[in-house]
Amino acid sequence: MDLNGEQPLLDVHHLTKIYGDFQLQDVSFNVPAGTIMGFIGRNGAGKSTTMKAIMDLVKPDDGRVFVLGRPMPEEEVAVKEQVGYVGDIPLLNDNWTLDRTLQFARQFYPNWNEEAVEQRLEHFAIARHKKLGELSKGMKMKASLILAMAHEPKLLLLDEPTSGLDPVVRTEVLEMLLDFVQDESRSVLFSSHITPDVEKIADWVTILDDGELIFSEDKESLLDRYKRIVMAGKGSDYTTETPLLFNCHKTTGGYIGYTDRFPQFQRVAKGNWYAERLTLEELFVLLTGKNAD
Ligand SMILES: Nc1ncnc2c1ncn2[C@@H]1O[C@H](COP(=O)(O)OP(=O)(O)OP(=O)(O)O)[C@@H](O)[C@H]1O
Incomplete structure:
Protein backbone atom coordinates (compact mmCIF):
# COMPACT_ATOMS: atom_id res chain seq x y z
CA MET A 1 0.00 0.00 0.00
CA ASP A 2 1.40 3.39 -1.01
CA LEU A 3 0.93 5.73 1.94
CA ASN A 4 2.87 8.64 0.37
CA GLY A 5 5.35 8.43 3.20
CA GLU A 6 2.66 8.77 5.88
CA GLN A 7 2.70 6.42 8.83
CA PRO A 8 -0.28 4.04 8.87
CA LEU A 9 -2.41 3.96 12.02
CA LEU A 10 -2.27 0.20 11.98
CA ASP A 11 0.48 -1.90 10.46
CA VAL A 12 0.05 -5.69 10.54
CA HIS A 13 3.14 -7.64 9.44
CA HIS A 14 3.11 -11.34 8.58
CA LEU A 15 0.62 -12.26 11.32
CA THR A 16 0.36 -16.02 11.81
CA LYS A 17 -1.76 -17.99 14.27
CA ILE A 18 -2.34 -21.71 14.21
CA TYR A 19 -5.37 -23.37 15.86
CA GLY A 20 -5.36 -27.08 14.99
CA ASP A 21 -6.50 -27.28 11.36
CA PHE A 22 -6.95 -23.52 11.05
CA GLN A 23 -4.04 -21.29 10.10
CA LEU A 24 -4.05 -17.54 9.90
CA GLN A 25 -1.27 -17.42 7.33
CA ASP A 26 1.21 -14.61 7.04
CA VAL A 27 -1.39 -11.81 7.02
CA SER A 28 -0.03 -8.31 6.28
CA PHE A 29 -1.96 -5.09 5.72
CA ASN A 30 -2.01 -1.39 6.67
CA VAL A 31 -4.77 0.96 7.72
CA PRO A 32 -3.93 4.53 6.63
CA ALA A 33 -5.13 7.56 8.59
CA GLY A 34 -8.57 8.95 7.71
CA THR A 35 -9.95 5.72 6.29
CA ILE A 36 -12.57 3.12 7.03
CA MET A 37 -11.24 -0.34 6.25
CA GLY A 38 -13.82 -3.07 5.78
CA PHE A 39 -12.54 -6.49 6.78
CA ILE A 40 -14.50 -9.19 4.93
CA GLY A 41 -14.49 -12.93 5.17
CA ARG A 42 -16.86 -15.82 5.76
CA ASN A 43 -17.53 -17.22 9.21
CA GLY A 44 -14.30 -18.81 10.39
CA ALA A 45 -12.06 -16.92 7.91
CA GLY A 46 -9.95 -15.55 10.79
CA LYS A 47 -11.22 -11.97 11.16
CA SER A 48 -11.78 -12.13 14.94
CA THR A 49 -8.48 -13.93 15.43
CA THR A 50 -6.69 -11.14 13.52
CA MET A 51 -8.39 -8.45 15.61
CA LYS A 52 -7.68 -10.25 18.88
CA ALA A 53 -4.04 -10.71 17.85
CA ILE A 54 -3.84 -6.95 17.12
CA MET A 55 -5.17 -6.29 20.65
CA ASP A 56 -2.86 -8.97 22.12
CA LEU A 57 -5.91 -10.91 23.34
CA VAL A 58 -4.48 -13.94 21.56
CA LYS A 59 -0.75 -14.53 21.16
CA PRO A 60 0.27 -14.77 17.51
CA ASP A 61 2.67 -17.58 16.56
CA ASP A 62 4.50 -15.14 14.34
CA GLY A 63 4.30 -11.60 12.99
CA ARG A 64 4.27 -8.06 14.34
CA VAL A 65 1.67 -5.38 14.95
CA PHE A 66 2.34 -1.63 15.14
CA VAL A 67 -0.26 0.97 16.12
CA LEU A 68 0.79 4.54 15.28
CA GLY A 69 4.26 3.10 14.84
CA ARG A 70 4.32 1.62 18.37
CA PRO A 71 4.93 -2.11 18.69
CA MET A 72 2.42 -4.40 20.38
CA PRO A 73 2.52 -5.82 22.99
CA GLU A 74 5.67 -3.98 24.15
CA GLU A 75 3.87 -0.61 24.23
CA GLU A 76 0.44 -1.97 25.07
CA VAL A 77 -0.56 0.75 27.57
CA ALA A 78 0.28 3.61 25.19
CA VAL A 79 -1.32 1.75 22.26
CA LYS A 80 -4.57 1.02 24.11
CA GLU A 81 -4.97 4.73 24.86
CA GLN A 82 -5.16 5.19 21.08
CA VAL A 83 -7.45 2.28 20.29
CA GLY A 84 -11.17 1.65 20.87
CA TYR A 85 -12.09 -2.03 20.55
CA VAL A 86 -15.47 -3.72 20.38
CA GLY A 87 -14.88 -7.46 20.16
CA ASP A 88 -17.02 -10.45 19.35
CA ILE A 89 -17.19 -11.56 22.98
CA PRO A 90 -18.90 -9.01 25.24
CA LEU A 91 -16.46 -7.81 27.89
CA LEU A 92 -19.11 -5.72 29.65
CA ASN A 93 -21.10 -6.81 32.70
CA ASP A 94 -24.82 -7.02 31.90
CA ASN A 95 -25.70 -6.46 35.59
CA TRP A 96 -23.98 -3.08 35.67
CA THR A 97 -25.78 0.09 34.67
CA LEU A 98 -24.34 2.01 31.75
CA ASP A 99 -23.45 4.78 34.21
CA ARG A 100 -21.43 2.43 36.43
CA THR A 101 -19.71 0.98 33.34
CA LEU A 102 -18.76 4.48 32.12
CA GLN A 103 -17.53 5.54 35.59
CA PHE A 104 -15.41 2.41 35.80
CA ALA A 105 -13.90 2.80 32.32
CA ARG A 106 -13.10 6.52 32.56
CA GLN A 107 -10.53 6.05 35.34
CA PHE A 108 -8.21 4.25 32.89
CA TYR A 109 -8.16 6.98 30.26
CA PRO A 110 -6.62 10.45 30.71
CA ASN A 111 -8.24 11.60 27.41
CA TRP A 112 -11.81 10.65 28.44
CA ASN A 113 -14.26 13.10 26.82
CA GLU A 114 -17.35 13.20 29.08
CA GLU A 115 -18.99 15.91 27.00
CA ALA A 116 -18.84 13.77 23.85
CA VAL A 117 -20.20 10.79 25.81
CA GLU A 118 -23.13 12.92 27.06
CA GLN A 119 -23.88 14.23 23.56
CA ARG A 120 -23.86 10.79 21.99
CA LEU A 121 -26.01 9.26 24.74
CA GLU A 122 -28.50 12.08 24.33
CA HIS A 123 -28.44 11.81 20.53
CA PHE A 124 -29.33 8.11 20.68
CA ALA A 125 -31.66 8.50 23.70
CA ILE A 126 -29.73 5.93 25.74
CA ALA A 127 -30.40 6.14 29.48
CA ARG A 128 -27.37 5.91 31.78
CA HIS A 129 -29.36 4.34 34.60
CA LYS A 130 -30.31 1.24 32.56
CA LYS A 131 -28.52 -2.02 33.17
CA LEU A 132 -26.63 -3.17 30.05
CA GLY A 133 -28.63 -6.40 30.11
CA GLU A 134 -31.82 -4.34 29.77
CA LEU A 135 -30.70 -2.62 26.56
CA SER A 136 -31.82 -3.89 23.16
CA LYS A 137 -29.10 -5.36 20.93
CA GLY A 138 -28.98 -2.15 18.88
CA MET A 139 -28.82 0.12 21.96
CA LYS A 140 -26.10 -2.08 23.43
CA MET A 141 -23.99 -1.84 20.28
CA LYS A 142 -24.42 1.95 20.22
CA ALA A 143 -23.50 2.10 23.93
CA SER A 144 -20.44 -0.09 23.25
CA LEU A 145 -19.38 2.28 20.45
CA ILE A 146 -19.89 5.33 22.67
CA LEU A 147 -17.71 3.62 25.28
CA ALA A 148 -15.08 2.70 22.67
CA MET A 149 -14.95 6.31 21.40
CA ALA A 150 -15.01 7.98 24.84
CA HIS A 151 -11.23 8.24 25.24
CA GLU A 152 -10.84 9.86 21.80
CA PRO A 153 -8.92 6.98 20.22
CA LYS A 154 -7.25 7.32 16.84
CA LEU A 155 -8.21 3.81 15.76
CA LEU A 156 -11.45 1.88 16.22
CA LEU A 157 -11.29 -1.91 15.88
CA LEU A 158 -14.79 -3.31 15.60
CA ASP A 159 -15.69 -6.95 15.20
CA GLU A 160 -19.00 -7.30 13.33
CA PRO A 161 -20.53 -4.09 14.71
CA THR A 162 -23.63 -4.31 12.49
CA SER A 163 -24.30 -8.03 12.76
CA GLY A 164 -27.81 -8.92 13.92
CA LEU A 165 -29.04 -5.30 13.91
CA ASP A 166 -32.13 -4.03 12.12
CA PRO A 167 -31.56 -1.83 9.01
CA VAL A 168 -32.29 1.45 10.84
CA VAL A 169 -29.82 0.73 13.65
CA ARG A 170 -27.26 -0.60 11.15
CA THR A 171 -27.47 2.71 9.31
CA GLU A 172 -27.08 4.64 12.60
CA VAL A 173 -24.00 2.58 13.50
CA LEU A 174 -22.48 3.13 10.03
CA GLU A 175 -23.15 6.87 10.37
CA MET A 176 -21.35 6.88 13.74
CA LEU A 177 -18.31 5.41 12.00
CA LEU A 178 -18.44 7.93 9.14
CA ASP A 179 -18.72 10.70 11.72
CA PHE A 180 -15.71 9.33 13.62
CA VAL A 181 -13.43 9.58 10.55
CA GLN A 182 -14.48 13.17 9.80
CA ASP A 183 -11.31 13.87 11.76
CA GLU A 184 -8.82 12.57 9.22
CA SER A 185 -6.26 11.59 11.80
CA ARG A 186 -8.56 8.70 12.78
CA SER A 187 -9.38 5.36 11.19
CA VAL A 188 -11.73 2.42 11.60
CA LEU A 189 -11.11 -1.25 10.92
CA PHE A 190 -14.40 -3.12 11.02
CA SER A 191 -15.08 -6.72 10.20
CA SER A 192 -18.31 -7.77 8.58
CA HIS A 193 -19.86 -10.49 6.54
CA ILE A 194 -22.51 -7.95 5.46
CA THR A 195 -20.72 -6.81 2.29
CA PRO A 196 -23.30 -4.08 1.46
CA ASP A 197 -22.39 -2.37 4.77
CA VAL A 198 -18.72 -2.44 3.77
CA GLU A 199 -19.53 -1.24 0.26
CA LYS A 200 -21.56 1.63 1.71
CA ILE A 201 -18.93 3.18 3.96
CA ALA A 202 -15.48 1.62 3.51
CA ASP A 203 -12.71 3.35 1.54
CA TRP A 204 -10.48 0.29 1.74
CA VAL A 205 -11.29 -3.40 1.69
CA THR A 206 -9.34 -6.32 3.08
CA ILE A 207 -10.56 -9.80 2.18
CA LEU A 208 -9.57 -12.84 4.19
CA ASP A 209 -10.40 -16.36 3.05
CA ASP A 210 -9.66 -19.42 5.15
CA GLY A 211 -6.89 -17.62 7.03
CA GLU A 212 -5.33 -16.21 3.87
CA LEU A 213 -5.28 -12.58 2.76
CA ILE A 214 -6.79 -12.29 -0.73
CA PHE A 215 -6.13 -8.56 -1.00
CA SER A 216 -6.14 -5.29 0.86
CA GLU A 217 -6.91 -2.47 -1.52
CA ASP A 218 -8.63 0.84 -2.10
CA LYS A 219 -12.31 -0.03 -2.75
CA GLU A 220 -12.82 2.22 -5.76
CA SER A 221 -9.66 1.14 -7.59
CA LEU A 222 -10.62 -2.45 -6.86
CA LEU A 223 -14.08 -2.01 -8.35
CA ASP A 224 -12.59 -0.10 -11.31
CA ARG A 225 -10.13 -2.93 -11.99
CA TYR A 226 -12.51 -5.89 -11.76
N1 LIG B 1 -9.55 -20.08 20.99
C1 LIG B 1 -9.63 -20.87 19.92
N2 LIG B 1 -9.25 -22.16 19.98
C2 LIG B 1 -9.29 -22.96 18.87
N3 LIG B 1 -9.71 -22.56 17.66
C3 LIG B 1 -10.11 -21.29 17.55
C4 LIG B 1 -10.09 -20.37 18.66
N4 LIG B 1 -10.53 -19.17 18.23
C5 LIG B 1 -10.83 -19.32 16.91
N5 LIG B 1 -10.57 -20.57 16.51
C6 LIG B 1 -10.74 -21.11 15.15
O1 LIG B 1 -10.10 -20.23 14.25
C7 LIG B 1 -10.83 -20.11 13.04
C8 LIG B 1 -11.07 -18.64 12.74
O2 LIG B 1 -12.01 -18.13 13.68
P1 LIG B 1 -12.38 -16.58 13.76
O3 LIG B 1 -13.34 -16.44 14.88
O4 LIG B 1 -11.14 -15.79 13.78
O5 LIG B 1 -13.09 -16.35 12.35
P2 LIG B 1 -14.02 -15.14 11.90
O6 LIG B 1 -13.61 -14.82 10.50
O7 LIG B 1 -13.98 -14.05 12.89
O8 LIG B 1 -15.45 -15.82 11.89
P3 LIG B 1 -16.86 -15.26 12.42
O9 LIG B 1 -17.37 -14.41 11.29
O10 LIG B 1 -17.64 -16.51 12.59
O11 LIG B 1 -16.63 -14.51 13.70
C9 LIG B 1 -12.09 -20.94 13.21
O12 LIG B 1 -11.87 -22.19 12.59
C10 LIG B 1 -12.21 -21.09 14.71
O13 LIG B 1 -12.84 -22.31 15.04
Whole structure:
Protein backbone atom coordinates (compact mmCIF):
# COMPACT_ATOMS: atom_id res chain seq x y z
CA MET A 1 0.00 0.00 0.00
CA ASP A 2 1.40 3.39 -1.01
CA LEU A 3 0.93 5.73 1.94
CA ASN A 4 2.87 8.64 0.37
CA GLY A 5 5.35 8.43 3.20
CA GLU A 6 2.66 8.77 5.88
CA GLN A 7 2.70 6.42 8.83
CA PRO A 8 -0.28 4.04 8.87
CA LEU A 9 -2.41 3.96 12.02
CA LEU A 10 -2.27 0.20 11.98
CA ASP A 11 0.48 -1.90 10.46
CA VAL A 12 0.05 -5.69 10.54
CA HIS A 13 3.14 -7.64 9.44
CA HIS A 14 3.11 -11.34 8.58
CA LEU A 15 0.62 -12.26 11.32
CA THR A 16 0.36 -16.02 11.81
CA LYS A 17 -1.76 -17.99 14.27
CA ILE A 18 -2.34 -21.71 14.21
CA TYR A 19 -5.37 -23.37 15.86
CA GLY A 20 -5.36 -27.08 14.99
CA ASP A 21 -6.50 -27.28 11.36
CA PHE A 22 -6.95 -23.52 11.05
CA GLN A 23 -4.04 -21.29 10.10
CA LEU A 24 -4.05 -17.54 9.90
CA GLN A 25 -1.27 -17.42 7.33
CA ASP A 26 1.21 -14.61 7.04
CA VAL A 27 -1.39 -11.81 7.02
CA SER A 28 -0.03 -8.31 6.28
CA PHE A 29 -1.96 -5.09 5.72
CA ASN A 30 -2.01 -1.39 6.67
CA VAL A 31 -4.77 0.96 7.72
CA PRO A 32 -3.93 4.53 6.63
CA ALA A 33 -5.13 7.56 8.59
CA GLY A 34 -8.57 8.95 7.71
CA THR A 35 -9.95 5.72 6.29
CA ILE A 36 -12.57 3.12 7.03
CA MET A 37 -11.24 -0.34 6.25
CA GLY A 38 -13.82 -3.07 5.78
CA PHE A 39 -12.54 -6.49 6.78
CA ILE A 40 -14.50 -9.19 4.93
CA GLY A 41 -14.49 -12.93 5.17
CA ARG A 42 -16.86 -15.82 5.76
CA ASN A 43 -17.53 -17.22 9.21
CA GLY A 44 -14.30 -18.81 10.39
CA ALA A 45 -12.06 -16.92 7.91
CA GLY A 46 -9.95 -15.55 10.79
CA LYS A 47 -11.22 -11.97 11.16
CA SER A 48 -11.78 -12.13 14.94
CA THR A 49 -8.48 -13.93 15.43
CA THR A 50 -6.69 -11.14 13.52
CA MET A 51 -8.39 -8.45 15.61
CA LYS A 52 -7.68 -10.25 18.88
CA ALA A 53 -4.04 -10.71 17.85
CA ILE A 54 -3.84 -6.95 17.12
CA MET A 55 -5.17 -6.29 20.65
CA ASP A 56 -2.86 -8.97 22.12
CA LEU A 57 -5.91 -10.91 23.34
CA VAL A 58 -4.48 -13.94 21.56
CA LYS A 59 -0.75 -14.53 21.16
CA PRO A 60 0.27 -14.77 17.51
CA ASP A 61 2.67 -17.58 16.56
CA ASP A 62 4.50 -15.14 14.34
CA GLY A 63 4.30 -11.60 12.99
CA ARG A 64 4.27 -8.06 14.34
CA VAL A 65 1.67 -5.38 14.95
CA PHE A 66 2.34 -1.63 15.14
CA VAL A 67 -0.26 0.97 16.12
CA LEU A 68 0.79 4.54 15.28
CA GLY A 69 4.26 3.10 14.84
CA ARG A 70 4.32 1.62 18.37
CA PRO A 71 4.93 -2.11 18.69
CA MET A 72 2.42 -4.40 20.38
CA PRO A 73 2.52 -5.82 22.99
CA GLU A 74 5.67 -3.98 24.15
CA GLU A 75 3.87 -0.61 24.23
CA GLU A 76 0.44 -1.97 25.07
CA VAL A 77 -0.56 0.75 27.57
CA ALA A 78 0.28 3.61 25.19
CA VAL A 79 -1.32 1.75 22.26
CA LYS A 80 -4.57 1.02 24.11
CA GLU A 81 -4.97 4.73 24.86
CA GLN A 82 -5.16 5.19 21.08
CA VAL A 83 -7.45 2.28 20.29
CA GLY A 84 -11.17 1.65 20.87
CA TYR A 85 -12.09 -2.03 20.55
CA VAL A 86 -15.47 -3.72 20.38
CA GLY A 87 -14.88 -7.46 20.16
CA ASP A 88 -17.02 -10.45 19.35
CA ILE A 89 -17.19 -11.56 22.98
CA PRO A 90 -18.90 -9.01 25.24
CA LEU A 91 -16.46 -7.81 27.89
CA LEU A 92 -19.11 -5.72 29.65
CA ASN A 93 -21.10 -6.81 32.70
CA ASP A 94 -24.82 -7.02 31.90
CA ASN A 95 -25.70 -6.46 35.59
CA TRP A 96 -23.98 -3.08 35.67
CA THR A 97 -25.78 0.09 34.67
CA LEU A 98 -24.34 2.01 31.75
CA ASP A 99 -23.45 4.78 34.21
CA ARG A 100 -21.43 2.43 36.43
CA THR A 101 -19.71 0.98 33.34
CA LEU A 102 -18.76 4.48 32.12
CA GLN A 103 -17.53 5.54 35.59
CA PHE A 104 -15.41 2.41 35.80
CA ALA A 105 -13.90 2.80 32.32
CA ARG A 106 -13.10 6.52 32.56
CA GLN A 107 -10.53 6.05 35.34
CA PHE A 108 -8.21 4.25 32.89
CA TYR A 109 -8.16 6.98 30.26
CA PRO A 110 -6.62 10.45 30.71
CA ASN A 111 -8.24 11.60 27.41
CA TRP A 112 -11.81 10.65 28.44
CA ASN A 113 -14.26 13.10 26.82
CA GLU A 114 -17.35 13.20 29.08
CA GLU A 115 -18.99 15.91 27.00
CA ALA A 116 -18.84 13.77 23.85
CA VAL A 117 -20.20 10.79 25.81
CA GLU A 118 -23.13 12.92 27.06
CA GLN A 119 -23.88 14.23 23.56
CA ARG A 120 -23.86 10.79 21.99
CA LEU A 121 -26.01 9.26 24.74
CA GLU A 122 -28.50 12.08 24.33
CA HIS A 123 -28.44 11.81 20.53
CA PHE A 124 -29.33 8.11 20.68
CA ALA A 125 -31.66 8.50 23.70
CA ILE A 126 -29.73 5.93 25.74
CA ALA A 127 -30.40 6.14 29.48
CA ARG A 128 -27.37 5.91 31.78
CA HIS A 129 -29.36 4.34 34.60
CA LYS A 130 -30.31 1.24 32.56
CA LYS A 131 -28.52 -2.02 33.17
CA LEU A 132 -26.63 -3.17 30.05
CA GLY A 133 -28.63 -6.40 30.11
CA GLU A 134 -31.82 -4.34 29.77
CA LEU A 135 -30.70 -2.62 26.56
CA SER A 136 -31.82 -3.89 23.16
CA LYS A 137 -29.10 -5.36 20.93
CA GLY A 138 -28.98 -2.15 18.88
CA MET A 139 -28.82 0.12 21.96
CA LYS A 140 -26.10 -2.08 23.43
CA MET A 141 -23.99 -1.84 20.28
CA LYS A 142 -24.42 1.95 20.22
CA ALA A 143 -23.50 2.10 23.93
CA SER A 144 -20.44 -0.09 23.25
CA LEU A 145 -19.38 2.28 20.45
CA ILE A 146 -19.89 5.33 22.67
CA LEU A 147 -17.71 3.62 25.28
CA ALA A 148 -15.08 2.70 22.67
CA MET A 149 -14.95 6.31 21.40
CA ALA A 150 -15.01 7.98 24.84
CA HIS A 151 -11.23 8.24 25.24
CA GLU A 152 -10.84 9.86 21.80
CA PRO A 153 -8.92 6.98 20.22
CA LYS A 154 -7.25 7.32 16.84
CA LEU A 155 -8.21 3.81 15.76
CA LEU A 156 -11.45 1.88 16.22
CA LEU A 157 -11.29 -1.91 15.88
CA LEU A 158 -14.79 -3.31 15.60
CA ASP A 159 -15.69 -6.95 15.20
CA GLU A 160 -19.00 -7.30 13.33
CA PRO A 161 -20.53 -4.09 14.71
CA THR A 162 -23.63 -4.31 12.49
CA SER A 163 -24.30 -8.03 12.76
CA GLY A 164 -27.81 -8.92 13.92
CA LEU A 165 -29.04 -5.30 13.91
CA ASP A 166 -32.13 -4.03 12.12
CA PRO A 167 -31.56 -1.83 9.01
CA VAL A 168 -32.29 1.45 10.84
CA VAL A 169 -29.82 0.73 13.65
CA ARG A 170 -27.26 -0.60 11.15
CA THR A 171 -27.47 2.71 9.31
CA GLU A 172 -27.08 4.64 12.60
CA VAL A 173 -24.00 2.58 13.50
CA LEU A 174 -22.48 3.13 10.03
CA GLU A 175 -23.15 6.87 10.37
CA MET A 176 -21.35 6.88 13.74
CA LEU A 177 -18.31 5.41 12.00
CA LEU A 178 -18.44 7.93 9.14
CA ASP A 179 -18.72 10.70 11.72
CA PHE A 180 -15.71 9.33 13.62
CA VAL A 181 -13.43 9.58 10.55
CA GLN A 182 -14.48 13.17 9.80
CA ASP A 183 -11.31 13.87 11.76
CA GLU A 184 -8.82 12.57 9.22
CA SER A 185 -6.26 11.59 11.80
CA ARG A 186 -8.56 8.70 12.78
CA SER A 187 -9.38 5.36 11.19
CA VAL A 188 -11.73 2.42 11.60
CA LEU A 189 -11.11 -1.25 10.92
CA PHE A 190 -14.40 -3.12 11.02
CA SER A 191 -15.08 -6.72 10.20
CA SER A 192 -18.31 -7.77 8.58
CA HIS A 193 -19.86 -10.49 6.54
CA ILE A 194 -22.51 -7.95 5.46
CA THR A 195 -20.72 -6.81 2.29
CA PRO A 196 -23.30 -4.08 1.46
CA ASP A 197 -22.39 -2.37 4.77
CA VAL A 198 -18.72 -2.44 3.77
CA GLU A 199 -19.53 -1.24 0.26
CA LYS A 200 -21.56 1.63 1.71
CA ILE A 201 -18.93 3.18 3.96
CA ALA A 202 -15.48 1.62 3.51
CA ASP A 203 -12.71 3.35 1.54
CA TRP A 204 -10.48 0.29 1.74
CA VAL A 205 -11.29 -3.40 1.69
CA THR A 206 -9.34 -6.32 3.08
CA ILE A 207 -10.56 -9.80 2.18
CA LEU A 208 -9.57 -12.84 4.19
CA ASP A 209 -10.40 -16.36 3.05
CA ASP A 210 -9.66 -19.42 5.15
CA GLY A 211 -6.89 -17.62 7.03
CA GLU A 212 -5.33 -16.21 3.87
CA LEU A 213 -5.28 -12.58 2.76
CA ILE A 214 -6.79 -12.29 -0.73
CA PHE A 215 -6.13 -8.56 -1.00
CA SER A 216 -6.14 -5.29 0.86
CA GLU A 217 -6.91 -2.47 -1.52
CA ASP A 218 -8.63 0.84 -2.10
CA LYS A 219 -12.31 -0.03 -2.75
CA GLU A 220 -12.82 2.22 -5.76
CA SER A 221 -9.66 1.14 -7.59
CA LEU A 222 -10.62 -2.45 -6.86
CA LEU A 223 -14.08 -2.01 -8.35
CA ASP A 224 -12.59 -0.10 -11.31
CA ARG A 225 -10.13 -2.93 -11.99
CA TYR A 226 -12.51 -5.89 -11.76
CA LYS A 227 -15.39 -5.88 -14.25
CA ARG A 228 -17.88 -8.29 -15.70
CA ILE A 229 -17.51 -8.25 -19.49
CA VAL A 230 -20.52 -9.14 -21.57
CA MET A 231 -19.68 -9.99 -25.17
CA ALA A 232 -22.51 -10.12 -27.62
CA GLY A 233 -23.05 -11.66 -31.01
CA LYS A 234 -22.42 -15.04 -32.60
CA GLY A 235 -19.57 -13.70 -34.67
CA SER A 236 -17.85 -12.53 -31.48
CA ASP A 237 -14.04 -12.31 -31.57
CA TYR A 238 -13.98 -13.81 -28.12
CA THR A 239 -13.59 -17.34 -26.90
CA THR A 240 -13.40 -18.75 -23.39
CA GLU A 241 -9.61 -18.50 -23.83
CA THR A 242 -9.59 -14.74 -24.48
CA PRO A 243 -6.58 -13.20 -22.68
CA LEU A 244 -7.24 -10.84 -19.73
CA LEU A 245 -10.51 -12.64 -18.98
CA PHE A 246 -11.23 -15.43 -16.51
CA ASN A 247 -14.29 -17.46 -15.49
CA CYS A 248 -15.61 -17.11 -19.05
CA HIS A 249 -18.74 -18.94 -19.97
CA LYS A 250 -20.92 -19.13 -23.04
CA THR A 251 -24.35 -17.56 -23.01
CA THR A 252 -27.10 -17.77 -25.59
CA GLY A 253 -25.97 -14.49 -27.17
CA GLY A 254 -22.17 -14.65 -26.71
CA TYR A 255 -19.88 -14.86 -23.68
CA ILE A 256 -19.67 -13.50 -20.15
CA GLY A 257 -16.29 -13.26 -18.48
CA TYR A 258 -14.44 -11.29 -15.80
CA THR A 259 -11.30 -9.22 -15.92
CA ASP A 260 -9.07 -7.99 -13.13
CA ARG A 261 -7.26 -5.65 -15.57
CA PHE A 262 -10.07 -3.61 -17.06
CA PRO A 263 -7.92 -0.67 -18.32
CA GLN A 264 -5.70 -3.10 -20.29
CA PHE A 265 -8.74 -5.03 -21.52
CA GLN A 266 -10.32 -1.81 -22.77
CA ARG A 267 -7.22 -1.01 -24.83
CA VAL A 268 -7.11 -4.33 -26.69
CA ALA A 269 -10.77 -5.39 -26.76
CA LYS A 270 -12.46 -5.66 -30.13
CA GLY A 271 -15.98 -6.41 -31.24
CA ASN A 272 -19.25 -5.93 -29.50
CA TRP A 273 -18.90 -5.86 -25.72
CA TYR A 274 -19.80 -3.88 -22.62
CA ALA A 275 -18.54 -3.84 -19.05
CA GLU A 276 -20.59 -4.06 -15.84
CA ARG A 277 -19.51 -2.86 -12.42
CA LEU A 278 -19.51 -5.60 -9.79
CA THR A 279 -20.90 -5.18 -6.33
CA LEU A 280 -18.47 -5.96 -3.52
CA GLU A 281 -20.61 -9.02 -2.76
CA GLU A 282 -20.24 -10.27 -6.35
CA LEU A 283 -16.50 -9.62 -6.27
CA PHE A 284 -16.17 -11.47 -2.98
CA VAL A 285 -18.04 -14.51 -4.36
CA LEU A 286 -16.00 -14.37 -7.60
CA LEU A 287 -12.68 -14.40 -5.76
CA THR A 288 -13.51 -16.85 -3.01
CA GLY A 289 -16.20 -18.90 -4.72
CA LYS A 290 -18.36 -18.46 -1.64
CA ASN A 291 -20.97 -16.20 -0.09
CA ALA A 292 -19.71 -14.02 2.78
CA ASP A 293 -22.19 -15.58 5.17
N1 LIG B 1 -9.55 -20.08 20.99
C1 LIG B 1 -9.63 -20.87 19.92
N2 LIG B 1 -9.25 -22.16 19.98
C2 LIG B 1 -9.29 -22.96 18.87
N3 LIG B 1 -9.71 -22.56 17.66
C3 LIG B 1 -10.11 -21.29 17.55
C4 LIG B 1 -10.09 -20.37 18.66
N4 LIG B 1 -10.53 -19.17 18.23
C5 LIG B 1 -10.83 -19.32 16.91
N5 LIG B 1 -10.57 -20.57 16.51
C6 LIG B 1 -10.74 -21.11 15.15
O1 LIG B 1 -10.10 -20.23 14.25
C7 LIG B 1 -10.83 -20.11 13.04
C8 LIG B 1 -11.07 -18.64 12.74
O2 LIG B 1 -12.01 -18.13 13.68
P1 LIG B 1 -12.38 -16.58 13.76
O3 LIG B 1 -13.34 -16.44 14.88
O4 LIG B 1 -11.14 -15.79 13.78
O5 LIG B 1 -13.09 -16.35 12.35
P2 LIG B 1 -14.02 -15.14 11.90
O6 LIG B 1 -13.61 -14.82 10.50
O7 LIG B 1 -13.98 -14.05 12.89
O8 LIG B 1 -15.45 -15.82 11.89
P3 LIG B 1 -16.86 -15.26 12.42
O9 LIG B 1 -17.37 -14.41 11.29
O10 LIG B 1 -17.64 -16.51 12.59
O11 LIG B 1 -16.63 -14.51 13.70
C9 LIG B 1 -12.09 -20.94 13.21
O12 LIG B 1 -11.87 -22.19 12.59
C10 LIG B 1 -12.21 -21.09 14.71
O13 LIG B 1 -12.84 -22.31 15.04
